[in-house]
Amino acid sequence: MISPVPSIPRSAHRQRPEATPYVDLTRPEWSALRDKTPLPLTAEEVEKLRGLGDVIDLDEVRDIYLPLSRLLNLYVGATDGLRGALNTFLGEQGSQSGTPFVIGVAGSVAVGKSTVARLLQALLSRWPEHPRVELVTTDGFLLPTRELEARGLMSRKGFPESYDRRALTRFVADIKAGKAEVTAPVYSHLIYDIVPDQRLVVRRPDILIVEGLNVLQPALPGKDGRTRVGLADYFDFSVYVDARTEDIERWYLNRFRKLRATAFQNPSSYFRKYTQVSEEEALDYARTTWRTINKPNLVENVAPTRGRATLVLRKGPDHKVQRLSLRKL
């Protein structure tokens, strides 16, 4: 008689480690790597970081962002080595040089992308191997207000369709190709629109940081159904800044409250009207914007790209990074 195949007890299924392309680290595990990081921060550099105008806890810089700048420094060197190997293989047809290392920084509105990107720019530029670090935010590629209005997209600002995605991809492709000078439009939070007649100029950086909500979105297929080259195809490394949605909403409302007391007071500010009403009325508007625009965009478009990042930084309610997931090679 054939004996039946023994069934695997349910508990064994549960214990089998889940296959994942990431190595997960707790905050203490990651911050221990700090000791292996050359270039500790000098007092002068600490002052410079403070000058960025962000509320940054310096322990957070030492524990999280300093080791991250070391990891990125290693990646830049290793990518140069790989490029050398490729050039050797391709010979005449290869000969790529002076190609900048491109880092994408993704995440929800108000999760802290700009703060992370500015910190990385400051920390990475301290390394003698790559002193020229440029930072570009994707808002420059939002369609101008008149175009958003014409397409009925004013309440979809930040959604993938509110950008000129082709121009954004071309911009990064040109920088990656080593073009001497590449320009981009400029967005102003003050006027809530693209600034006419102003361009941002990028001249052959060692590292380019591209920060924006949708930088990890795959390209839409072409009309012929073929896959197109997308922005993320040009990234050498990407960071997804992650946190609980309720925490992000709170940060969004806090930032709105702070801006109401500062930048919105400017007579040219698009949001000046919210300084003329009560704080509660102003916050009601911000809550509605969160509920109808930024949260749906996070859920539908931004969060689904998390799994494409090289590194996921998971923040706690106080903005401190609690866990990190780093893609294995």
Ligand SMILES: Nc1ncnc2c1ncn2[C@@H]1O[C@H](COP(=O)(O)OP(=O)(O)O)[C@@H](O)[C@H]1O
């Ligand atoms: N590490 C941090 N510590 C404390 N506050 C932070 C930190 N990072 C961001 N914030 C605050 O959270 C809010 C959103 O950050 P910001 O970088 O403007 O987000 P995003 O660029 O993703 O919209 C801002 O008010 C910012 O000052």
Ligand SMILES: CC(C)(COP(=O)(O)O)[C@@H](O)C(=O)NCCC(=O)O
């Ligand atoms: C300008 C943004 C779309 C972010 O752009 P990004 O640089 O991430 O491409 C966003 O900050 C924004 O203004 N969203 C519109 C809804 C709101 O006012 O919060």
